[in-house]
Amino acid sequence: MSLPILNVLENLGVPSVASEVLILNEPFDWSNTNAIIGQIDERLTLRAIELPAKRKILKIVTEALDNVCKHAFKYPSQHVSSFICHLDMADRLYISTRNLVPNLEVGNLIKTIQELNYSNQEELNKLYKEQLKNGKLSAEGDAGLGLIEIARKSSEHIKFTVEFHDIETSNFTFLITVDLKNY
Amino acid sequence: MDRYFVEATKMTPQIELDPINKVFSMSGNSRPENPMQFYKPIFEWLTAYIESSDDKMVFKVKMDYFNTSTSKVLLDLFELFEKFASNKDIHVVWYYQSDDEEMQEAGEELLDLVEISYEVKEI
Numbered sequence: 001m002s003l004p005i006l007n008v009l010e011n012l013g014v015p016s017v018a019s020e021v022l023i024l025n026e027p028f029d030w031s032n033t034n035a036i037i038g039q040i041d042e043r044l045t046l047r048a049i050e051l052p053a054k055r056k057i058l059k060i061v062t063e064a065l066d067n068v069c070k071h072a073f074k075y076p077s078q079h080v081s082s083f084i085c086h087l088d089m090a091d092r093l094y095i096s097t098r099n100l101v102p103n104l105e106v107g108n109l110i111k112t113i114q115e116l117n118y119s120n121q122e123e124l125n126k127l128y129k130e131q132l133k134n135g136k137l138s139a140e141g142d143a144g145l146g147l148i149e150i151a152r153k154s155s156e157h158i159k160f161t162v163e164f165h166d167i168e169t170s171n172f173t174f175l176i177t178v179d180l181k182n183y
Numbered sequence: 184m185d186r187y188f189v190e191a192t193k194m195t196p197q198i199e200l201d202p203i204n205k206v207f208s209m210s211g212n213s214r215p216e217n218p219m220q221f222y223k224p225i226f227e228w229l230t231a232y233i234e235s236s237d238d239k240m241v242f243k244v245k246m247d248y249f250n251t252s253t254s255k256v257l258l259d260l261f262e263l264f265e266k267f268a269s270n271k272d273i274h275v276v277w278y279y280q281s282d283d284e285e286m287q288e289a290g291e292e293l294l295d296l297v298e299i300s301y302e303v304k305e306i
Contacts, residue, residue: 030216034194055285062214062250125292133296137255141218145251 002163002171005082009096012159012175018088026079028072033065033083040085053183056153057093060176061085063146064097070140071099080171091180098173106162106170113158113174116151124152155179184235187228195221196246200228205238210245213253222256229263239272245306246286254293261297268299275301 003011010016021043024036040061044054065083072081078100086094101109119127128148135144151158159175184202191197196211207229215221233240242264249257264273277290287303294301 030194030214034214051282052284055283058248059285062248066214066250066252129292129296132254132258132293135255137219137252137259139219141215141252143252143255145254149251 002080002165005084005096005098005173008098008161008163008173009084009086009094009175012096012161012173013177014086014094014096014175015088018086018092018094021085021087021093022083023085024083026072026081028065028069028081028083030069033069036065036083037062047180049180053180056183057095057178060095060150060153060178063150064095064174064176066141067146068097068099070142071101073140075100075169078165078169080165093178093180095176095178096174098171100165100169101172103168103170106172109172110160110162112147113160116147117157119151121152124148128152150176155183184228184232187224196249198225200225200232202232202236205241207240208243208245210243210247212247213249213256215253218252218256222260226260226263229260233264233267233271233273237271239274241274241276243276243278244290245278249289254289258293258296261293261299264299265297273299275299277301277303278306279303281305 022036022039024032037058041054041058044057049057068081068083081099082097084096116124128145131144131148137143154176156177156179161173163171165171186203187198187200189195189198191211194212194214194216196209196213199206199208261275264275267273275294277294279286279290290303294303
């Protein structure tokens, strides 16, 4: 049994007093997630976030939503996916996604995130180029670039937690933090 | 060959491939639900055109936004041009808004991976 998403996020370091900017639960598809990107764009504009920073944030949001969409599509009957954006008093934006992943992929996913977290900007750029050049686009449209792109655009390490869901899948929650003051 | 034109949507770019007026361009946003399905006809059209024509082709890219799946598609497209680069006159112009450093860097990063004639140009 998984914890409620807000408890998971609090455990990952999102302050309980942080205000929710946007929440999207299932169903996830390309159309409603596109609308969410539009809403976040509007809210960042209202907060007078500079255009270059806004572009980077929207890039992170889009890649995070693309990832949830692809996974939600694989498990249409399991309504566990979510996307939440929080903002705290210190102008830190928390972008989180939760979705099911096959248990067999969990180990590799954790290893990938840890490698990304240990890499500096130059190493991330190199990794991105290598994956761009050598990776293949899957039938679902996955080029293996989304996480690397998130890592090189966000200002802090990607945090995550894994919770057992059933014999085949686990709930994977990502937390990406953006410090708007230093962006 | 017939002109190929796809109107822009919120998630897919405008594509114009016009052999009569020599306009070859893509512009707008690209976050297609199924990138392979959307871009396959464009690859087919361009392959057939390049194989059959000896005219110079200037391919213009003016993107506002694209996701990483589209980055891969764009690199595949530039690699297609690279394949023909030794005996066809193909040039890519990557446009970016003056305040869009992200788009400038994205263009430079992609085009740096192939050996084709290109320029990255501020609008």
